[in-house]
Amino acid sequence: MMHRRTALKLGAALATIGLPAGAAESEVAIHNNVELSGTGVTSGSMWKMGVDLAVKEINAAGGILGRKIAITHQDNQSQPQIAKAVATKAADAEPYVMLGPIFSGDVNVSMAVAENAEIPMIMGGEAANLTQQGMKYLFRTSLNQASAMPKLANYLAKNGVKSMVVVWGANDFGKGGRDAMVKEMAARNIKLAADISTEPGQMDFSPVVVNASKANADALFSYMNEEESARFLIALKKLGYDKPVYGETVLVSQKVIELAGPAANGAKGHVGLSVDAPNPKVQEFGRKFMQAYNTSSDHNGIKGYTAVYLVKAATEKLGKFDRKAMAAAIHGGSFSAAQYPGLLMDESYDDKGDLDRESYLVEIKDGKQVITEVLPPVGKK
Amino acid sequence: MTDFLQLVIAGTATGGCYALAALGFTLLWQASGTINFALGEMVMLPAFMMLFFMSVLGLPLPLAFLATLALSLLVMGYGFKRVVVDPLIRHDVITLVIATLGLSIGVRQAVKGVASAQVFTFPSVFSDTLLTIGGVRVSAGDIGTVVVACTIVLALQAFLNRTVTGRAMQAVAQNRDAATVLGIKVERMVLYAFLINAALAAVSALLITPVYLAKFDMGDTLGLKAFYAAIIGGFNNSRGALLGGVLVGVLENLVGTYISPGYKEGVALVLFMVVIVFRPQGLLGTVEERKV
Structure with a gap:
């Protein structure tokens, strides 16, 4: 039989557990x-x-x-x-x-x-x-991707890109970015030369690079998370891929530059946020x-x-x-x-929770993100 | 055709790294009947040791590697044998397998706790020069990796077959009791196998981390593929480890390119299953008979 003191202790403990875990009033x-x-x-x-x-x-x-x-x-x-x-x-x-x-x-x-x-x-x-x-x-x-991709697609069209390989990570982020970019490419008559998905956490990108090279497109667009983007850039350099490589935010982010090292040099893209912004x-x-x-x-x-x-x-x-x-x-x-x-x-x-603000076109030079153009908020266009 | 050759060379380089790790599996099995499922973590650990020596102590990569090699021999060779294997080997293989599985989780979480779960960049020991040989573009890194992996496997094979110590190690692998009667210092031979295994893991880390990047769970994939490679090539044959590793690396690339990148990660497993069904001793392995 449980002692009265033990029961009281247990009750006190349960009462404490039941208290909301919120912060103090201050x-x-x-x-x-x-x-x-x-x-x-x-x-x-x-x-x-x-x-x-x-x-x-x-x-x-x-x-x-x-x-x-x-x-x-x-x-x-x-x-x-x-x-x-x-x-x-x-x-x-x-x-x-x-x-x-x-x-x-x-x-x-x-x-x-x-x-x-x-x-x-x-x-x-x-x-x-x-x-x-x-x-x-x-x-x-x-x-969001629907706001960012048109900015990058405009830049690609302006630079004479007529066909492009799209390499994307098979998750919600990658698929969403791939869909948004393919839609914008179609609107600007940029041909989808190859559509290549990759696995989250993928280590070896040699087959992806070879498939991208075989497509012989004007450029390559990569949309994966940080680690995969870095490994992909290393593989592109290792296998001598020589076409322009574009990305949106992640590919040209500081973390990817740090991880990919010299392999990141030459990558171009659009970023919504950068500590190098003017x-x-x-x-x-x-x-x-x-x-x-x-x-x-x-x-x-x-x-x-x-x-x-x-x-x-x-x-x-x-x-x-x-x-x-x-x-x-x-x-x-x-x-x-x-x-x-x-x-x-x-x-x-806006009423959906999407935000609008200025963004940037960048190129990686000597391991640094160099802002090449400041783009105004979409709402200001 | 140039694409094909490029894939074969890149696959051979990746397979070479699998082979070095697979060699660890075969060596330990031959010398002590041990299956070490913490092998992937034994490749991850030297990668972080080298990062520590480079970033904290400021050592250049070659010195950091030598320091790591020494530490690996001590911790993952001698320490692993004395602390984990020796107390458990007297029970059965399953006990040891479970212990190494536990060790792999422990090491992974410890590295995560100390170095965080973040991924770290790692310098390559080879230059990033791109060479064009007969129209095929090959990186100096890939060639270097293939050369180092093949040299190590062949040198190890020569050591095992042509030196007294190597033959003594093989004798221990074949029959411990008979080796003892012949005056071979069995325990010392077994220790040599663990030390070589630790050195192979350190070299493997040096070769593969610049491409995989250093992360606490980087050994997961590598350990598994090395295990498949060892089984495919033959668990009791050192050259089999090389064959298994290269086969997995090359086929992964070919399947990923000519069929679908989605099937790439399943190649090693399918090959493993085919070999287990049709040639359980592995492609170069020999049938072993044991009393049960």
Whole structure:
């Protein structure tokens, strides 16, 4: 028979477990559902570092409306089913905002959880379909593929590309990018010379390079995640592929340049975010990031950083902590970097949660991303 | 035709790395009846050791490799034998297999804990020069990898067949009791096999990491393919490991190019199954009879 004291202890323990895991009154809880292992670790780690840097800065400056941010990071292992479980557990704790995931496949299964719990979810996915499903609580931190690909396709057409090989990663991100690019190519009469899918985590790209060479196209477009992009660039160089290689954001990102080394030189593409952008606020962020982590931030670092500052900007604009009102305020809202410097760039959101801002055409030279053209926000055209 | 030759050369280079790891499987099996499923992690670990020596201690790659080689011999050769194999070998192979499976998970998670789950770039020991031979473009790295892998396998074969120590190791592999009666120091011969295995893993890491990139789970694929290669070539034949490795590497490239990249990763498994069904001793292996 259980002793009375033991029963009391057990009851107290159960009562403690049952308490909401939310932050204290002086804090505001933010949950980060992020890829810290598995194939998305490169993206997720950068995002996390960006988030941590922003949280540190905001808390040092007094927090959001006087409340410090209590951030919780949870690894979703780059697996959709785990990402959903992480989101479900996080929703039970009722955080003010959910950040992440970064991989579109992980976002795809997690966003319904945030929607049902009416918690704003600021994520890093770029697949076009994510924001086309009428979610009221889902927001991007970068341009979506449907906005970015036309910019790159215009550039390709302007440079006389008539046929192109498309190499893409077989996941939501890669397939979404492939579909968006193929559509834009067709609209500009650029022939799809070869359509090659690759596996997430693929190590050896020799067959892909040989198939791409056989297609004898004017150029090659690559759309995979960071590790695969780096290995692919190394394989292209190793097997002497000599046609222009283009990418959107990832292929020409700082992390891929670091991993691929000299093999990245010559790659060209469009990026929505870059620490080398001709923007003093972004460059200052790049310096702070380097100082904090001794590594250069890629687009995911900027996305994580601006995600937290978007929470701050939207909340301060409202003047209160209200999840529903915050989501409504971001939809159709515009945020100026002059008023909210942590956002780094002016940004505006449409009614779907897609954002619009300036972007860049870049080329990799001597291991560095060189901005060749600044493109205005789509809405300003 | 040039595409075909390019694929064969690139596949041979990749297969050479599989072969070096596969050689580890065959050596340990021959010398001690051990199957080491932590072999992939034993390739991953030297890659991180070299990164540590280069980035933290500032050593150039050749010195970092030599330091890693010494550490590998100590930890993955001597240490692995004394701490994991010796206490368990007296039970049965299954116990040891389970132990090495556990070890592989432990090593992977330990590296992840220390070095993070991030991927790291790794310098190549060969130049990135591209050579054109008879219209076929080949990288100096691929040629270097093939030469190093073939040299090591052939040298090892010569060592095993033409030196007293090598023959003593083979004698131990064939019959430990008889070798003991003949005055061969069995334990020392077994230790040599573990040391050679550790050295092979370090060389394999040096060759393959510039292409695969260093990551805590990089040994998963490599370990599995090396195991398939060892079975395909013959678990009791060193040259079989080379044949198995090269066969897997080349066929992966050919299938990936001429059939579909989607089938590439299944090539080793299919080949493994065909060999197991029709020639269980492997392509160059010999039938072993054991009392049960």
